[in-house]
Amino acid sequence: MDFRGGQGDVGDPGEESLSELLRSWRRRLDPRTFPGLPVRGRRGRGLTHSDVARLAGVSARWYGSLEQGREAGYSADFLDRVSAVLRLSRAERQALYLRAVGRPPALAAVPAVDAAAEMDATLQHFIDNQAPDPAVVTDLAWNMVGHNKAAELWLPGAVQMGNQMRWTFLSSEAREQLVCWERDWARPYLGQIRYERANHPKDEALRRLEHDILEGSPDARRIWDRREMVDHGDGALRRLKVRYHRGREVAVRTVALRPARSDMLRVTVLMEDGHEAIGR
Known part of the structure; x- marks a missing residue:
């Protein structure tokens, strides 16, 4: 070369x-x-x-x-x-x-930043404008550093826990609200965690997240052994059954993106997909 x-x-x-x-x-x-x-x-x-x-x-x-x-x-x-x-x-x-x-x-060589400090009024305004669809901003370890009002209404448990992945794997209500929990949510989410761990092997928050999820969820340990990697969830079609919709099943399309100014933040919007048939 x-x-x-x-x-x-x-x-x-x-x-x-x-x-x-x-x-x-x-x-x-x-x-x-x-x-x-x-x-x-x-x-x-x-x-x-x-x-x-x-x-x-x-x-x-x-x-x-x-x-x-x-x-x-x-x-x-x-x-x-x-x-x-x-x-x-x-x-x-x-x-x-x-x-x-x-x-x-390597991504791991990028200096660490305070993700919460990267969350500013402009980014908050952006996710507020995604309403009525729920939108959250998370750091590298999926800690929520920002969310809009729709996220509080759709997924109050996740917002209260403050971490998207911990809620998914360590909350009993997540099993009820995330339809096809293992196939559509748990497997791709664990694949994303494994991908970020591979790219940021020295990040302590990611290490703790992996440890806590695998220690707290036997199902997560079983799925983890598949050794799947997923770089992002953008475009994924998934289903929710949340109290905000009175238990009605709702299809959502995931939009995932990163602000160009930071490798440590990700924005996730769950866009309601009215064209998808529900109740298959």
Whole structure:
């Protein structure tokens, strides 16, 4: 695999080589903002090739091989140090990984954030506008950090418990209200938990969620042994039988999405699907 690439057309990001990107990223930085970095006698703007190597704690030769686009066994630690030195955005860091090692950075390497702090008035306004359909905002471990009024009316037990997955597996009412509980809800939900655990193996909240569900639900332990993985539930058709609808069975289509500004939040809307026949 050759990561050097051609020069390409000016302004075409798909054709920019790794060398071009790294040179541009280091030249936009002011060396005076790096404590301890000598600045006297400099002729040009930005960081030099040697500056980046020094700040990243590697030899100039090793960093040079990266900037020259040479294929080598670059570690995630090395690439993350270069990303930090060059003050790359999340999108730029991903571009660095793709060109240097041919894959995006692991999700587990993304710095942890306070998901509750990411829940702001704009996002709350968005989910409020999903009414009359219930909508919730959850963090990586499915703790509810936001919900609309319809969610309180449809699923008060889940909102009160404050965690979508814990309610599904550890509440007796969930078995009654989530129609076809094992096939349509438990299996895909456990598949999502396994998927997030694989991508965030060091996340303590996810680890506790898995432990508590498997300890508290024999059915969950049995299903867990299937080792299924599901990345999301977007588009799934499921059925509910909740008190808000006086026990009438209601079909819902799941809409799942993530705000572009955060990998730690997910928005889930249960859109009532009036076209689906009920009572099959």
